[in-house]
Amino acid sequence: MPVEFEGSSVMTMSNSASGETSVSSGHLAAAASLLPPPKKKRNLPGMPDPDAEVIALSPKTLMATNRFVCEICNKGFQRDQNLQLHRRGHNLPWKLRQRTGKEVKKRVYVCPEPSCVHHDPSRALGDLTGIKKHFCRKHGEKKWKCDKCLKKYAVQSDWKAHAKTCGTREYRCDCGTLFSRRDSFITHRAFCDALAEESARTQTNAVAVAAEKESKLAVTAPANLQEKQMAPPPPPSDQKGILQYLPQPPLAPVSMSMNCSNSSCTTTSCGSSSLFASTVATQRTSFSDLIGSMSRPEVEPPSLCLSSNGPSSLFPPAPDRRQFPALQPSAHMSATALLQKAAQMGAAASGSSFLRGFGLAASTSPLAAGGGGEAQWPEPASMSAGLGLGLPYDSGCAAAGLPDMMMGSAALFGSKPAATLDFLGLGPSGGANAGGLSAFINSIGGGGLEAYSSGRSSSPVKTWDGGGGGDVKANGRAIL
Amino acid sequence: MLMSGVAEEVSSSATSSPLLSFMSISPTALGSPYSPWLRELKSDERGLFLIHLLLNCANHVAAGNLDQANAFLEHISLLASPEGDTMQRIASYFTEALARRLLRSWPGLYRALNPVAADSSATAAARRLFVDLCPFLRLSFLVSNQAILEAMEGEKMVHIVDLGGSDPAQWLALLQGLASRPEGPPHLRVTAVGEHKELHLHTASVLSKEAEKLDIPFQFNAVVSKLDSLNVESLRVKTGEALAINSVLQLHSLLASDDIAAARKLFPFKSAGTLGELLDKDQGSDSSSSPFNLTPSAKMETFLASLWSLSPKIMVVTEQESNHNGSTLNERFVEALNFYAALFDCLESTLPRQSLERLSVEKKLFGEEIKNIMACEGLERKERHEKLERWMMRLEMAGFGRMPLSYYGMLQARRMLQGFGCDGYRVKEENGCFLFCWQDRALFSVSAWNFRRVD
Numbered sequence: 001m002p003v004e005f006e007g008s009s010v011m012t013m014s015n016s017a018s019g020e021t022s023v024s025s026g027h028l029a030a031a032a033s034l035l036p037p038p039k040k041k042r043n044l045p046g047m048p049d050p051d052a053e054v055i056a057l058s059p060k061t062l063m064a065t066n067r068f069v070c071e072i073c074n075k076g077f078q079r080d081q082n083l084q085l086h087r088r089g090h091n092l093p094w095k096l097r098q099r100t101g102k103e104v105k106k107r108v109y110v111c112p113e114p115s116c117v118h119h120d121p122s123r124a125l126g127d128l129t130g131i132k133k134h135f136c137r138k139h140g141e142k143k144w145k146c147d148k149c150l151k152k153y154a155v156q157s158d159w160k161a162h163a164k165t166c167g168t169r170e171y172r173c174d175c176g177t178l179f180s181r182r183d184s185f186i187t188h189r190a191f192c193d194a195l196a197e198e199s200a201r202t203q204t205n206a207v208a209v210a211a212e213k214e215s216k217l218a219v220t221a222p223a224n225l226q227e228k229q230m231a232p233p234p235p236p237s238d239q240k241g242i243l244q245y246l247p248q249p250p251l252a253p254v255s256m257s258m259n260c261s262n263s264s265c266t267t268t269s270c271g272s273s274s275l276f277a278s279t280v281a282t283q284r285t286s287f288s289d290l291i292g293s294m295s296r297p298e299v300e301p302p303s304l305c306l307s308s309n310g311p312s313s314l315f316p317p318a319p320d321r322r323q324f325p326a327l328q329p330s331a332h333m334s335a336t337a338l339l340q341k342a343a344q345m346g347a348a349a350s351g352s353s354f355l356r357g358f359g360l361a362a363s364t365s366p367l368a369a370g371g372g373g374e375a376q377w378p379e380p381a382s383m384s385a386g387l388g389l390g391l392p393y394d395s396g397c398a399a400a401g402l403p404d405m406m407m408g409s410a411a412l413f414g415s416k417p418a419a420t421l422d423f424l425g426l427g428p429s430g431g432a433n434a435g436g437l438s439a440f441i442n443s444i445g446g447g448g449l450e451a452y453s454s455g456r457s458s459s460p461v462k463t464w465d466g467g468g469g470g471d472v473k474a475n476g477r478a479i480l
Numbered sequence: 481m482l483m484s485g486v487a488e489e490v491s492s493s494a495t496s497s498p499l500l501s502f503m504s505i506s507p508t509a510l511g512s513p514y515s516p517w518l519r520e521l522k523s524d525e526r527g528l529f530l531i532h533l534l535l536n537c538a539n540h541v542a543a544g545n546l547d548q549a550n551a552f553l554e555h556i557s558l559l560a561s562p563e564g565d566t567m568q569r570i571a572s573y574f575t576e577a578l579a580r581r582l583l584r585s586w587p588g589l590y591r592a593l594n595p596v597a598a599d600s601s602a603t604a605a606a607r608r609l610f611v612d613l614c615p616f617l618r619l620s621f622l623v624s625n626q627a628i629l630e631a632m633e634g635e636k637m638v639h640i641v642d643l644g645g646s647d648p649a650q651w652l653a654l655l656q657g658l659a660s661r662p663e664g665p666p667h668l669r670v671t672a673v674g675e676h677k678e679l680h681l682h683t684a685s686v687l688s689k690e691a692e693k694l695d696i697p698f699q700f701n702a703v704v705s706k707l708d709s710l711n712v713e714s715l716r717v718k719t720g721e722a723l724a725i726n727s728v729l730q731l732h733s734l735l736a737s738d739d740i741a742a743a744r745k746l747f748p749f750k751s752a753g754t755l756g757e758l759l760d761k762d763q764g765s766d767s768s769s770s771p772f773n774l775t776p777s778a779k780m781e782t783f784l785a786s787l788w789s790l791s792p793k794i795m796v797v798t799e800q801e802s803n804h805n806g807s808t809l810n811e812r813f814v815e816a817l818n819f820y821a822a823l824f825d826c827l828e829s830t831l832p833r834q835s836l837e838r839l840s841v842e843k844k845l846f847g848e849e850i851k852n853i854m855a856c857e858g859l860e861r862k863e864r865h866e867k868l869e870r871w872m873m874r875l876e877m878a879g880f881g882r883m884p885l886s887y888y889g890m891l892q893a894r895r896m897l898q899g900f901g902c903d904g905y906r907v908k909e910e911n912g913c914f915l916f917c918w919q920d921r922a923l924f925s926v927s928a929w930n931f932r933r934v935d
Binding site: 174186189190333334335336338339341342345 | 524527528531532566567570817818821822824825828829891894898908919921
């Protein structure tokens with residue numbers, strides 16, 4: 001819509017409220033024809049135009065959706081353009097067809113709610129859409145809910161905007177605060193650590209109590225976080241930052257998690273074995289399916305303790321369910337994430353399925369010395385790869401002078417050091433594996449733990465020792 | 481259920497030695513490494529498989545089971561590649577290291593195939609690339625310089641001793657920092673200690689030019705010497721000048737010692753078994769379990785004592801934040817795997833796969849370090865990284881007092897990271913020292929010390 005400039009109207013626009021210097025009218029008349037129409041002048045925020053028309057709408061009118069009404073047939077439309085299109089259909093004579101040419105006076109709107117700040121004309125808002133949204137947000141019912149984080153919104157556009165960013169990109173400060181914006185995160189961190197550092201360094205600082213309290217909060221927050229992590233599970237965070245959630249070294253939680261995974265082990269193994277039986281038998285079980293099923297634990301709170309998820313979420317009982325999503329479509333996992341996962345698989349019952357997918361039956365008889373993996377090859381006739389990973393070793397080497405340094409770790413984990421080891425299906429000869437798993441977790445996770453919890457005393461990084469059957473011969477190839 | 485039944489058995493037989501975890505695989509059961517199935521693995525699956533293979537392989541190598549280790553090596557070699565994805569790259573360097581380790585069983589072969597001296601100029605070049613590609617070392621320079629500037633406030637004569645100085649970048653920045661001091665720049669002397677004269681010459685020219693430009697009275701000295709044979713007299717520290725010592729990833733090489741001999745000293749009366757077993761048994765489980773059990777190192781103690789005797793006003797130490805000095809191979813393997821995985825991830829996120837520079841850093845810097853950690857022993861094993869808590873103990877025992885790094889340094893570091901343009905790097909502060917992390921994994925530590933004990 002071309003803006004007509006008369007010298008006078010320009011003068012009134014550039015008046016006190018804006019603080020802009022006014023151009024002399026002479027210049028402007030000439031300039032207007034040469035320059036593109038100037039941008040719509042905006043008042044300073046919070047200071048409406050003094051001689052604008054103040055409109056007070058009732059809540060009903062404000063919330064009405066069809067405010068553009070055709071004068072001929074009284075049909076309502078949400079948009080002015082739609083109304084115009086409709087009016088064309090009425091075959092109006094030319095004059096009436098045009099919009100009224102005079103320039104519309106500036107309008108500002110007040111909120112109908114008396115207790116609201118914006119009820120006062122001096123705090124009126126300049127935009128109709130703005131006042132509608134304001135009214136909904138502040139005085140309306142929050143009808144839109146985000147399903148990821150439970151935030152509620154009264155305005156649909158707010159909700160949509162939030163849904164776009166919710167959970168997609170998160171930054172977490174050491175003190176536990178979550179940020180969706182990078183800049184606010186960075187700003188926070190500059191101060192957050194400062195506060196923590198300050199409180200750590202100087203006790204007798206003459207800092208205001210508030211600041212001290214703030215710093216204490218920041219310092220204790222990590223402690224809380226630690227505690228939270230010790231008690232399973234930490235709040236779910238679906239980012240790939242599993243690294244943050246490594247359970248702390250202290251033994252109690254780990255043995256607890258061992259128990260948890262044991263229980264989930266027992267309950268889910270049925271499901272899983274049936275699952276596998278069906279899938280392996282019926283179709284070519286690809287590695288990815290297995291990994292997919294393994295990937296489940298990762299999506300859930302990634303602590304070693306799985307019972308929190310409930311077995312059902314890990315292994316849906318329906319036998320025909322092909323719930324194995326392909327491996328996380330988020331392309332390639334980082335090496336550290338893979339190491340993490342390997343450690344998790346060590347902890348989880350899923351590890352057994354992992355091996356089973358390799359063609360390893362759960363119920364294996366103890367290996368005869370030198371029997372190698374042959375006895376282990378169950379279904380995988382369909383597994384063309386024949387990557388049957390037989391059970392590790394034969395009883396022959398069990399006592400073959402392996403240093404017993406893992407005694408410590410076995411003791412550490414109390415009574416159930418190998419509760420999760422048993423899925424190896426090692427059978428009675430699985431004795432030698434006692435503590436091996438925990439050792440492994442420790443070595444992968446613990447080594448990592450040591451690193452991640454830099455400075456904190458970490459659980460011992462136990463070494464582990466292989467015992468692969470010394471005299472198992474290379475006859476596995478026959479399977480292929 | 482099978483599980484519970486076995487559980488009892490297993491727990492009752494806790495006396496037997498624990499083996500590898502569930503994923504110990506009999507190498508024979510692996511099948512042919514050429515099976516088509518393997519080629520169809522997706523990247524993450526392959527990565528996981530590689531981890532399993534590596535663990536098993538390392539196990540066998542540690543135990544000396546040549547055949548089994550060989551089988552695993554074969555498998556891994558076919559899946560790993562220095563130009564593949566992160567895990568493939570890591571695997572390729574670790575397998576090479578493991579293979580070399582295995583070769584030690586035949587000393588003749590080992591020596592014949594192993595070049596005695598690594599190509600040091602290639603390493604130096606790779607190190608310089610690493611400085612450019614990743615922000616870690618630049619952060620270290622920044623933070624160290626800041627600490628030095630703060631310590632040298634008001635000093636008119638400043639002497640910097642750079643152990644292992646091969647990169648003038650840090651001192652260029654320091655020159656600029658000194659030039660913009662409110663009280664004007666001091667007299668500056670820089671003494672670089674290193675093995676390669678050419679590098680010193682280069683550094684000398686670069687720094688002198690810069691100092692001239694900034695109008696700072698400057699003097700450069702080079703000491704061509706290995707660290708363990710350094711005579712502090714040659715540093716020519718004069719009375720009246722304020723001394724700053726800077727060590728970036730150098731100190732750990734002093735921990736290299738003839739471990740067997742050391743163990744003999746510790747346990748002279750034990751005769752059972754091989755010394756290797758002895759070491760494992762007595763030190764293995766302990767060396768990393770409690771930080772209070774430092775492997776004593778006479779060389780380090782002497783060196784630190786001599787540094788201390790120079791009464792440095794500040795000493796800044798940057799080291800890798802990982803324990804690669806465990807006495808057993810398995811320990812070192814696991815730690816190294818985690819550490820270098822993070823470093824490789826970092827490179828993967830920062831540079832494209834085809835980048836030749838990245839390849840060079842991975843191969844000539846990290847690969848060499850990995851080989852050293854895994855395949856070498858005794859005096860040869862120079863990459864004896866240790867964690868900050870241990871360095872703190874060692875330095876404190878030598879009489880140094882810790883100087884906390886300033887908040888301003890942290891701000892500068894964070895600002896540099898913001899400008900770096902790649903997400904994932906972090907700087908953390910702990911006990912007055914800084915840790916540079918990739919995601920949540922601390923990779924390098926910087927700490928500052930002076931010769932006065934803060935008791």
